[in-house]
Amino acid sequence: MKHKIDNIVVGAGLAGTWLCYQFIKSSKSFVLIDEMGHSKSSFVAAGIFNPILANRQKISYNADEIYPNLGKKYHEVEHYLHEKFYHHHPVSYIxxxxxxxxxxxxxxxxxxxxxxxxxTNERIGDQIISDFGALEIQDSGWIDIPLFLTSFRKKLVEPNHFINENFDYNALEFSDDGLTYKNFEAKNIIFCQGTANDQNPLTANIKLKPAKGEVLIIRSEENVEGIIPQSGVFLLPLGNNLYKVGSNFEWKTLDFQATESAKNEILAKLTKWFKAPFEIVDHQAGIRPSSHDRRPILGRLSAHPSAYIFNGLGSKGAALAPLYSEKLCKYIYDGVELPPEVDVSRFK
Ligand SMILES: Cc1cc2nc3c(=O)[nH]c(=O)nc-3n(C[C@H](O)[C@H](O)[C@H](O)COP(=O)(O)OP(=O)(O)OC[C@H]3O[C@@H](n4cnc5c(N)ncnc54)[C@H](O)[C@@H]3O)c2cc1C
Known part of the structure; x- marks a missing residue:
């Protein structure tokens, strides 16, 4: 006897987690499948959201729709999970x-x-060089993504909505009105696999342009609180004198190894303006699931009417996932069309 559900979601990074939350809001049943190790970009990310590309003097994609409502969306999930992971600390661009x-x-x-x-002309910190002042960026801040994702998973464990396993493509069979996967019979399957997209025979034709990035965790006595200074790299205060610093972009070597060269690049940028003593306590690498046109990728796959994708969040997953998971949910259940620039059909 198969267990009947509405949706199977593969991948519990920002994309899959936000999509499951939309299913909860729409009273649709689901199981979320993930096995750590395929891609850990959501756990390495700094989680900063920022509507401005200050160094390029540009507004980021769809900023008017995304950023003013972002806090409300995260507060809603915080309330659901009884955790605080949304931090409205403005980015201070030096x-x-x-x-x-x-x-x-x-x-x-x-x-x-x-x-x-x-x-603003206010000094950012005693040991931060900001002689020309800074831009305080409105509607910016950061999300503690690991806390958000782990608390969401915990909430799903008891009702058996979370399955900790490697998704087995050979166990998936489509039928006229849905699909079966092991002991599940579902109406839809949505692949939210980040850069592991290329290992899935149903999505491998949708080519990403992944970008490796590294971050350092440093400890410093300098007291920066309530803002995220940025110039070349960001200095994100995590509390307890710890800061996350990053990041760099690397398109050729795509692995999860932390490298000396990235460390030196990040440190060179940081020490141009951060003059306080510090020590490095950790160094991590991840890969951003970026797309060639820098737009998210969502919608129905040509492989089967019950198969969908949510990917391409690039370096902006914290800001893009809430709105575009909502759009995908409305597309699946209410037939609301997707904006053409994010619709996966652009890959045909
Ligand atoms: C160094 C760095 C810094 C970053 N900083 C920021 C930032 O400040 N702000 C921001 O918004 N974004 C940032 N990002 C980008 C952010 O990490 C991504 O936008 C986001 O994490 C993408 O989420 P995702 O769910 O699409 O992919 P992922 O987080 O990669 O999630 C995919 C999930 O699918 C699972 N999976 C894949 N295949 C399978 C399978 N076969 N079986 C089971 N599970 C599977 C993986 O285990 C993984 O959990 C940063 C990224 C990096 C690398």
């Missing part, structure tokens, strides 16, 4: 030249940027 100061003096008044940035 202006590092007179030219940048002048550029931003004009840009911060412009129609495009005025709701997103405030220029």
């Amino acid at each position: 202006l590092d030249s007179l030219r940048e100061l002048n550029d931003w003096a004009a840009l911060s008044e412009s129609h495009l940027f005025k709701d997103f940035v405030i220029m």
Whole structure:
């Protein structure tokens, strides 16, 4: 006798976790399958969300729709899980030249940027060089992603909604009106596998442009609280004198090994403006599931009408996952069309 459910979700990173939360809100049943080790980008990520690409003087994709409502969406899940992982600590982008100061003096008044940035002359910290001031970026902050994901998994364990295993593609069989997987009979399956996308025969044709990144955890007596200084790299205060610092981008060697070269690159950028003594206590690497056109990838797969994908969150999973999981859920259940630029059908 098969166990009947609405959805099987493969991958419990930010994409799969947010999608399951949308299913909970829509009263749809699901099981979430994940085995750590395939890809751990959500656990390495700093979780920073930021509507501005300050070094490129650009607003990030769909910022008006994504960022003003982000806090509300995370607060809702925090309430559901009884945990606090949303931190509204603004990114403080350090202006590092007179030219940048002048550029931003004009840009911060412009129609495009005025709701997103405030220029400030306040010192960021005793040992942080910020002679030209900084931009306080509105609607920015960070999510403690490991805390969010582990508390969500814990909540699913008892009702048997979480399965800790490697998804076995050979055990999947499609039928006219759904699919079976081991002892489950489901209407839909949604693949949220991050960079392990290429190991899945149903999604391997959707090519990502993965980017490896590394972060350092440092300990310093410098007291930076309530903001996230950034210039070349970010300095994210984690509490207890610990900070996460990163990151770099590497497109050729795609593995989870922490490297000396990335460490040196990050340290060179940090020590340009962070003058306090510190020690490195950890060093981690992950791979961002980025897409070629820098847009998320979601929708129905051509392989079968019951098969879907949610991927391509790149370096912005914390900000993109809440809105686009909601859009995917409405697409599956209410037939609400997806914006063409994120629809997986663009890969045909
Ligand atoms: C160094 C670094 C810093 C970053 N900083 C930020 C940041 O500050 N802000 C931000 O928003 N984003 C950041 N990111 C990006 C962020 O990590 C990604 O956007 C996000 O984690 C992608 O989530 P995902 O769920 O799509 O993929 P993943 O987190 O990779 O999740 C995929 C899941 O699928 C599971 N899986 C895959 N195949 C199988 C299988 N066959 N069987 C079982 N399970 C399977 C994996 O175990 C994994 O848990 C950073 C990334 C890196 C590497």
